[in-house]
Amino acid sequence: MTRIWVIAQGAFREAVRSRIFVNLLVLVALMVLGGVAVEAGSIGDTGRLFHDIAHAAISISGSMIALFVGIQLVATDIERKTLHVFLARPVTRFELVIGKFLGLAGVLAVNTLLAAAVYCVVALGGKSTVLTAAGLVSILFLYLQFLVVGAIAMMFSTLSGTTTAAVYSIALFVVGRLGNELARLAEQSSRDMFQRVAAIARTVIPDLTRFDVSPHVPLPSAGTMALAVLYAVLWSLALLLIGTFAFGYRDLK
Amino acid sequence: MVISVRGLAKEFRVGVLGRRVTAVHDVSFDVQPNEVFGFVGPNGSGKSTTIHMLLGLVRPTRGGGSLLGHSLGALAARRQLGYLPELPNFYGYLQARELLEISGRLAGCEPRDLRRMVPELLERVDLAGRGQDALRTFSKGMLQRIGVAQALIGDPQLVILDEPMSGLDPLGRHVVRNVILDLKARGRTVFFSSHIMPDVETLCDRVALIAAGRTLRVARVEEFVRLGQERWEVQVRGSGLQLPAGIAGATWQGAIGDVARVAVEGTAALQQVIDWGRSQGELLAVIPVRESLEEVVVRAVAAASSGSPALEQPT
Numbered sequence: 001m002t003r004i005w006v007i008a009q010g011a012f013r014e015a016v017r018s019r020i021f022v023n024l025l026v027l028v029a030l031m032v033l034g035g036v037a038v039e040a041g042s043i044g045d046t047g048r049l050f051h052d053i054a055h056a057a058i059s060i061s062g063s064m065i066a067l068f069v070g071i072q073l074v075a076t077d078i079e080r081k082t083l084h085v086f087l088a089r090p091v092t093r094f095e096l097v098i099g100k101f102l103g104l105a106g107v108l109a110v111n112t113l114l115a116a117a118v119y120c121v122v123a124l125g126g127k128s129t130v131l132t133a134a135g136l137v138s139i140l141f142l143y144l145q146f147l148v149v150g151a152i153a154m155m156f157s158t159l160s161g162t163t164t165a166a167v168y169s170i171a172l173f174v175v176g177r178l179g180n181e182l183a184r185l186a187e188q189s190s191r192d193m194f195q196r197v198a199a200i201a202r203t204v205i206p207d208l209t210r211f212d213v214s215p216h217v218p219l220p221s222a223g224t225m226a227l228a229v230l231y232a233v234l235w236s237l238a239l240l241l242i243g244t245f246a247f248g249y250r251d252l253k
Numbered sequence: 254m255v256i257s258v259r260g261l262a263k264e265f266r267v268g269v270l271g272r273r274v275t276a277v278h279d280v281s282f283d284v285q286p287n288e289v290f291g292f293v294g295p296n297g298s299g300k301s302t303t304i305h306m307l308l309g310l311v312r313p314t315r316g317g318g319s320l321l322g323h324s325l326g327a328l329a330a331r332r333q334l335g336y337l338p339e340l341p342n343f344y345g346y347l348q349a350r351e352l353l354e355i356s357g358r359l360a361g362c363e364p365r366d367l368r369r370m371v372p373e374l375l376e377r378v379d380l381a382g383r384g385q386d387a388l389r390t391f392s393k394g395m396l397q398r399i400g401v402a403q404a405l406i407g408d409p410q411l412v413i414l415d416e417p418m419s420g421l422d423p424l425g426r427h428v429v430r431n432v433i434l435d436l437k438a439r440g441r442t443v444f445f446s447s448h449i450m451p452d453v454e455t456l457c458d459r460v461a462l463i464a465a466g467r468t469l470r471v472a473r474v475e476e477f478v479r480l481g482q483e484r485w486e487v488q489v490r491g492s493g494l495q496l497p498a499g500i501a502g503a504t505w506q507g508a509i510g511d512v513a514r515v516a517v518e519g520t521a522a523l524q525q526v527i528d529w530g531r532s533q534g535e536l537l538a539v540i541p542v543r544e545s546l547e548e549v550v551v552r553a554v555a556a557a558s559s560g561s562p563a564l565e566q567p568t
Contacts, residue, residue, distance in 0.1 A: 006358040010344075017346040080342045085403065088308045088336035088413075089359040090328050251265065252310040253302070 003091050004099040011103025015069045021107065024061035028115040031057030032122050050123070051135055051215045058115040058139060062146040065111055066104070067169050070153025073100045074243075075162040078252060087252065097244045101154055101236070108146045112139060135215035137225070144232035145211035149173055151236035152206070155243035158250070172205060179207035206235040255411055255442045256284035256307065258318030258325070262466075263302050263311060276302040278466035279316070284444055284459075289437050291457035291474075292446040293546075295554055299466040300446040301339050304415050308336060321411055332361065335404035339415040339446075341396055345389030349380060349399050352388060353406055360407035367406075374402040379428050393420040401429055405436075412436055414445035418452055430456060450547035454478075460546070464554045477549050484542040487515045487526045491534020500525045512537060 015021055035053030074097070077083040086096065116139045123135070152172050156165035175182075179202060186198035210231055213220055220228075261280040264273050277299040284290045294300050305311040307318075309326015323330040343352055350371055357367045375381050378398040388396065397420050404412055417429050426449075433456050436443050447453050453460060454474055462469045462477070470477070486506070494513045496505045502522030506514035515530075517523045523539070530536040 003359055006355055010347075010355055013351075014344055014346060081338060082342050082344060084305075084308075084310060084338045085336065085341065085343070085356065085400075086359060087310060088331060088334070088338075089356065090332040090361065091359055092328065249312075251312060252305065253265070 003089075004095050004102065007086070007091070007096055007099025008102035008106065011073050011100045012106045013103075014073070015065070015104065015107040016110070018069065018072070020068055021065060021111065024065055025111065025114055028057045028061045028111075029118050031060075032115075032118050035122075048216060051132075054119045054122070055135075055138060055142070055215060058112065058119065059142050059145075061115060062108060062112055062142060063149055063173065066108060066146045066150035067153050067166070067173060069107060070104055070150040071157045071162055071165045071169060073104060073157070074154055074247075075157035075160065075165045078157075078250075079162060081252075084252060093247045094244045097154065097158060097240055097247060101151065101240055104150045104154070105147055108143065108150060112143045112146065115139075132215060134213070134217060134219050137219055138213040138215045140225075141211040141213045141228060144228055145208050147232050148176075148206050148208065148211075148235050148239075151239035151243075152176075155239040158243035158247035173208070175201065176206050176208035179205075179209040206231075206239075254283050254319065255286050255288070256282070256290075256318065256320055256444060258282060258303075258307070258316065260316035261303060261306055261313050261318065262315040263299075263306060264314045276466060277306070277313075280463060280466070280468050281316075282461040282468060282471045284442060286442055287437065287440050288458045289433060289443045289456050290445070291453040291460040292444060292463065293448075293450070293453055293460055293550055294446075294463035296448075298463045298554075300463060301415055303463070304336075304413060304444075304446065307413065308334075333410040335360075335406065335409040335412045337397075337400045337404040337412075337414045337417055340419065341400035343388045343396065343399070345387060347388050348385055349375065349388060349391070349402075350384035352399060353384075353403055356403040357406040360409070362407050370406060374405055377405070377428075377432065378402045379424070394422055394425045397421055398425055398428060401432055405432070409441070411442045411444065414443065416447060417445055418447055418449045426452065450545065450550060454546040462550060462553060464557045467557075469553055469557055474546060477546055478544060483518070483520060483523075484544060485517045485523055486538075486540045486542055487517055487523070487530060488537040488540070489513045489515070489530035489534050490537050494533055496526075497529060500529070516542070 032054045035050040035057070038049055038053060074083075083096070087093070116136070119135075119139070153165065153169040156168045159165070160168070182198050182201060186195045189195055210228060259281045261277055262275070263277040264275045266272065267274050280299065280303050292300055292303070302311060306313045307320055307325055308331070313325070318325055320327065320330040321333050347355070353371045353374060354367050357370060358364070362370065371384065372381070375384050378401055380395065380398055380402070383391075383395070388399065391399065397417070401414070401417060404414065414433075418426050421429060430452065433443050433445070457474055459471065459473050460477055461471045490512050492511055494508065496503060496513075496515055500522055502518040503526050504516040506516050508514065515526055517526050527536060527539065
């Protein structure tokens with residue numbers, strides 16, 4: 001456990017000190033403030049636009065951190081051979097991957113919390129904005145999505161180089177975000193083959209739309225929330241186990 | 254035996270078509286406890302790949318061995334070793350102190366012990382006072398020295414150093430040489446690869462010479478040097494001396510005043526040159542010229558690549 005914790009701390013430190021983290025935080029702040037400005041100039045649907053823009057900002061920044069930092073934590077380290085020194089110590093590759101993921105999860109938590117803090121302050125301070133419980137829960141659901149996206153990025157980064165990992169991770173992220181659309185298209189399609197492919201895709205690719213909770217609707221039930229947490233944990237674990245298993249057989253030249 | 258490998262081979266698949274490239278064909282050697290063991294060979298001879306196989310970073314295609322009484326790369330073995338990679342690349346955002354702390358924690362050191370160890374190690378590699386500096390501000394030589402320090406944390410039984418002198422200035426080389434000698438004095442085993450033959454000659458008890466992924470010879474440094482052809486310098490005093498053509502192995506080196514110098518290779522040529530010197534003037538000296546390890550290695554590698562057995566194969 002100590003070694004996993006040490007690796008997690010290192011990964012957290014690495015990500016927090018990277019420029020992408022700071023830049024994305026600034027982006028979130030700017031977008032949330034921009035949301036207020038847009039809100040002020042809009043007519044009708046008071047508060048709705050602000051919440052949508054703020055959520056989009058948090059979602060974009062979190063997903064980008066999950067994708068790019070997730071890839072950087074393993075694939076870039078393999079290419080730069082920075083991992084060699086650690087793996088020459090009594091550290092298993094499983095401990096390394098899990099430790100790195102926990103570090104990433106920590107960074108994502110800090111990013112989401114800071115973004116949520118900006119969101120809350122602006123929402124409470126704005127004339128036409130209100131802070132709702134559903135708004136906060138939707139941010140929690142976004143965090144669950146970031147965890148799964150981070151696990152996707154880490155899985156691919158244990159299997160391949162930085163560029164390949166980035167391409168596959170982004171592709172899987174996009175398909176994962178199209179979960180509902182895919183189901184709708186399959187229902188409308190008369191072709192059996194397409195329906196089967198869509199069904200397989202929904203089974204083997206995490207459905208990221210499960211984490212979409214609108215801040216404008218009533219709170220989801222406790223059961224729905226528990227299922228979402230379970231779904232995120234199981235998918236993250238499965239992806240990390242696949243990554244660790246493949247990483248165990250990989251030669252680090 | 255601290256390290257024992259037999260018939261180690263590694264084949265990589267490269268490119269989209271998975272073309273097979275053999276990096277290591279057949280490497281065998283043993284490293285005894287408390288030995289400073291040199292691993293020598295030209296670039297691309299398979300030294301780093303062999304080290305990676307020892308550490309479990311790369312799986313051997315054939316062959317195997319043991320490391321500190323365990324299988325290659327085993328966790329139990331890695332508990333007792335420190336490693337410096339070739340051209341170490343550390344996280345630039347880390348401070349030197351943080352790198353040592355992380356390495357120490359991964360090696361199983363307690364935080365309270367690290368508070369004592371870290372300053373000591375920084376001092377030992379001549380980086381005292383730089384502990385708070387980010388590694389991205391370090392020069393190549395400083396990175397090499399902090400790399401050596403992280404390999405030493407936890408006082409491992411075996412230290413594996415891949416090209417430890419690479420990128421170091423004379424002072425840095427002096428620091429690393431002292432570290433290796435100190436490890437030897439404290440009963441530790443050091444395995445290091447290097448291109449810098451004078452360091453290998455000075456520091457190592459035994460040397461494994463590897464070329465094109467094969468072990469050419471494992472021997473003590475003195476044995477390696479003895480393997481070199483016999484060479485002498487013959488000095489003869491006389492006026493208007495001229496070395497007769499036709500003495501194979503004798504080369505005119507010039508004259509200082511009336512003293513001529515002739516370089517000689519092989520005992521047959523030596524006898525001929527001595528006879529010539531005695532007949533033409535006064536034979537002043539016959540000085541044996543010791544072949545350096547570097548010369549032996551260069552000759553052995555050249556001979557191996559041309560297919561002739563310049564050195565005995567390991568038994």
